[in-house]
Amino acid sequence: MTTPASTRVLTEDELDLLELALGGGTGIVPGCVPGAPGGVVDDVTLTDAENTPIAVVGAAGVHALRPLARAAGPHWDPTSRRTADDVRAALGDAAGAPGTVAVVVDDVPTRVEAEALRGLVADARHVLLLVPAARRAPGSGRLGAPGLVRAVRSLVAAVHAPEGGDAPGPEAVEVVVVPWPRTAPDGLRWSDVGGRYGAHRTVVLAEHRDARTNARLTALDDLWSDEVAALYPAGCAREVARAARGAHAPGAVVFFTGLSGSGKSTLARALAAELDDEGLRATLLDGDEVRQHLSRGLGFDRASRELNVERIGYVAALVASHGGVAVAAPIAPFASGRARVRELAEGAGAFLLVHVSTPLEVCEARDRKGLYAKARRGEIDEFTGISSPYEEPTDADIVIDTSRTSVDHAVAQVREKLLAHLEAAAG
Numbered sequence: 039m040t041t042p043a044s045t046r047v048l049t050e051d052e053l054d055l056l057e058l059a060l061g062g063g064t065g066i067v068p069g070c071v072p073g074a075p076g077g078v079v080d081d082v083t084l085t086d087a088e089n090t091p092i093a094v095v096g097a098a099g100v101h102a103l104r105p106l107a108r109a110a111g112p113h114w115d116p117t118s119r120r121t122a123d124d125v126r127a128a129l130g131d132a133a134g135a136p137g138t139v140a141v142v143v144d145d146v147p148t149r150v151e152a153e154a155l156r157g158l159v160a161d162a163r164h165v166l167l168l169v170p171a172a173r174r175a176p177g178s179g180r181l182g183a184p185g186l187v188r189a190v191r192s193l194v195a196a197v198h199a200p201e202g203g204d205a206p207g208p209e210a211v212e213v214v215v216v217p218w219p220r221t222a223p224d225g226l227r228w229s230d231v232g233g234r235y236g237a238h239r240t241v242v243l244a245e246h247r248d249a250r251t252n253a254r255l256t257a258l259d260d261l262w263s264d265e266v267a268a269l270y271p272a273g274c275a276r277e278v279a280r281a282a283r284g285a286h287a288p289g290a291v292v293f294f295t296g297l298s299g300s301g302k303s304t305l306a307r308a309l310a311a312e313l314d315d316e317g318l319r320a321t322l323l324d325g326d327e328v329r330q331h332l333s334r335g336l337g338f339d340r341a342s343r344e345l346n347v348e349r350i351g352y353v354a355a356l357v358a359s360h361g362g363v364a365v366a367a368p369i370a371p372f373a374s375g376r377a378r379v380r381e382l383a384e385g386a387g388a389f390l391l392v393h394v395s396t397p398l399e400v401c402e403a404r405d406r407k408g409l410y411a412k413a414r415r416g417e418i419d420e421f422t423g424i425s426s427p428y429e430e431p432t433d434a435d436i437v438i439d440t441s442r443t444s445v446d447h448a449v450a451q452v453r454e455k456l457l458a459h460l461e462a463a464a465g
C-alpha cells in the first residue's frame with residue numbers, strides 16, 4: 039500500500055524561505071517536521087496558494103519541481119536577485135576569502151549608516167550589499183523591497199569610490215537581492231546566509247545606527263519635513279518620502295484597456311504588486327474576476343459591456359475616494375464606456391488611461407484561452423477584434439504594445455506616470 043502523498047500550501051513567507059533554500063542560501067526548508075529523522079517523515083509536496091506543486095521535501099532533501107513564479111520590479115531584476123550558489127560560484131577564489139564582505143541592508147540607510155558603511159568595507163575587495171526582499175507587502179507608508187533596492191543602488195557609487203579617502207575602495211560592489219520572509223523562522227541568521235553567499239564576514243548595517251539617529255527617526259512623524267532630507271542621503275530620502283506620500287496620497291484609478299490577450303491582466307497584476315510594496319494600497323479589478331462576481335451573468339453585447347465597464351468604474355471610483363489605487367483591466371472596447379469611467383474616476387482622484395495596444399495578430403497568436411480560435415470558427419459571437427469592434431482610445435495617457443515592451447518596462451512607465459499624477463493631485 040502506498041502512503042498517501044501529503045501536501046503543504048506555503049505561505050508567502052515560506053515561499054521566500056523555499057526560494058532561499060533552493061538557491062543554497064539556507065539549510066532551513068519549510069515543510070520540515072522538526073524532530074523527525076532527516077527533518078521529515080514522508081515526502082511532502084510543497085505548493086503555492088494556487089495549489090501548483092513547486093517542490094518536494096523529504097529525507098533526501100528538497101528538490102524543485104518547477105521554477106517559482108517571478109514578478110516584476112527592481113527586486114525581481116535577475117541581475118540582482120541571484121541565488122547564493124550563483125553568487126558564490128561567480129566569486130570563485132574570492133568566496134570565503136577575508137576580503138569578501140557582506141553588508142545586510144534591511145532598512146533604508148540614514149546618513150549615519152551610509153558613512154559607517156564606507157568604514158565597514160574600507161579594506162574589503164568584494165562587497166555584497168545583501169537586500170532582503172519579502173513577498174508579503176509591508177504596511178501602508180512603509181517602504182517595501184522595490185524602494186529599498188533603489189535606495190541601496192543609489193549608494194553603490196559612494197561605496198565604490200570613497201570620497202576624499204586615500205584608500206582605493208573595493209574592486210567590486212554588488213547589490214544582491216535575497217528572498218527573505220518578513221517573519222523569519224528561528225535559526226535563520228544573516229551570518230550563516232552571508233557565508234553561503236560567499237562572504238568571509240557579514241555585518242548588519244542597521245546595527246551601526248546611533249542612538250541619536252534612532253531617536254530622530256522615532257520622532258519623524260511629519261515625513262514631509264526637511265528632516266527626511268537631513269537624515270538620509272539623497273537617493274534614500276527620495277524613496278522614504280515616496281513611501282510616506284503613498285500613505286497620505288489621494289486616490290487614483292489606473293484603467294487598462296485593450297484586446298483580449300493584449301497583456302492587461304499581466305501588467306495590472308505586476309503594477310498592483312509593486313504599488314502594494316510601496317504602501318499605495320492597490321485594489322485589482324481584473325476583467326475575468328469582475329465577470330465572475332460583480333458582473334456574473336452579463337453577456338458581451340454592447341449594452342452588457344457598457345454596463346460591465348460602468349460597474350467597474352463605479353467600484354474603482356469608490357476605492358479611489360477612500361485613498362486607494364484601483365487598477366482595472368477590462369477590454370472596455372467602447373469610447374463612451376471609457377468616458378463614463380473617466381468621469382466617475384476624476385470625481386474621486388487621479389485617473390490614468392493605459393491603452394494596451396498589442397496588435398490583434400499577436401493577441402490571436404497568444405490565444406491563451408483558445409477563444410480566438412473559437413471566435414474564428416464562429417463558436418463565440420461578438421468577439422472583440424473578430425466580430426465585435428474595439429474603438430481605439432484617442433485620450434490614453436500611455437500606450438503600450440506588449441509585443442515590443444517588456445512587463446518590467448511597461449510597469450515602470452505606468453508607475454512613474456501614476457506617481458507624477460499623484461504628486462500633482464497632492465499639490
Ligand SMILES: Nc1ncnc2c1ncn2[C@@H]1O[C@H](COP(=O)(O)OS(=O)(=O)O)[C@@H](OP(=O)(O)O)[C@H]1O
Pocket residue numbers: 297298299303325326329338342343344346347367368369370371407409418419420421422
Ligand atoms: N465575446 C467576447 N469578447 C471578448 N471577450 C470575451 C468574449 N467572450 C468571453 N470573453 C472573455 O471575457 C473577457 C473580457 O471580459 P471584459 O469584462 O474585460 O470585457 S468588456 O470590457 O465587458 O468588453 C476576456 O478576457 P481577457 O482575455 O482577459 O481580456 C475573454 O476571456
Ligand SMILES: Nc1ncnc2c1ncn2[C@@H]1O[C@H](COP(=O)(O)OP(=O)(O)O)[C@@H](O)[C@H]1O
Pocket residue numbers: 296297298299300301302303304305367404406440441443444445448
Ligand atoms: N510584455 C508583455 N506584457 C504582458 N504580457 C505579455 C508580455 N509578453 C508576453 N506576454 C504574455 O501575453 C499574455 C497576456 O495575457 P493576459 O495578461 O491575460 O492578457 P489580457 O488580460 O489582456 O487578456 C500572457 O500569457 C503573458 O505572459
